[in-house]
Amino acid sequence: MKKLLLVCVFGGVFSSAAIAADPYERWLTMQSQRGTEIEFIRVASEKPLAASEETDAEVASILKEIEAIEEEDRASEASEDSS
Numbered sequence: 001m002k003k004l005l006l007v008c009v010f011g012g013v014f015s016s017a018a019i020a021a022d023p024y025e026r027w028l029t030m031q032s033q034r035g036t037e038i039e040f041i042r043v044a045s046e047k048p049l050a051a052s053e054e055t056d057a058e059v060a061s062i063l064k065e066i067e068a069i070e071e072e073d074r075a076s077e078a079s080e081d082s083s
Contacts, residue, residue: 054062
């Protein structure tokens with residue numbers, strides 16, 4: 001009879017611990033994801049530092065300048081390699 005009582009008591013203790021572990025694990029998971037959620041909210045609410053609306057003409061002129069600089073670099077590298 002004592003063995004049966006011990007089995008019932010330990011079975012109750014272990015099963016209640018197992019049942020309590022699930023909400024605790026869920027709470028830990030929520031806490032670990034909380035920082036990520038806060039970061040998403042912070043990034044989503046950020047406003048751009050300055051308005052950066054550029055016209056197509058401005059973009060085209062910037063691209064032309066970049067191509068010219070790249071051609072100059074290629075030409076200078078070619079002259080250095082031939083030396």
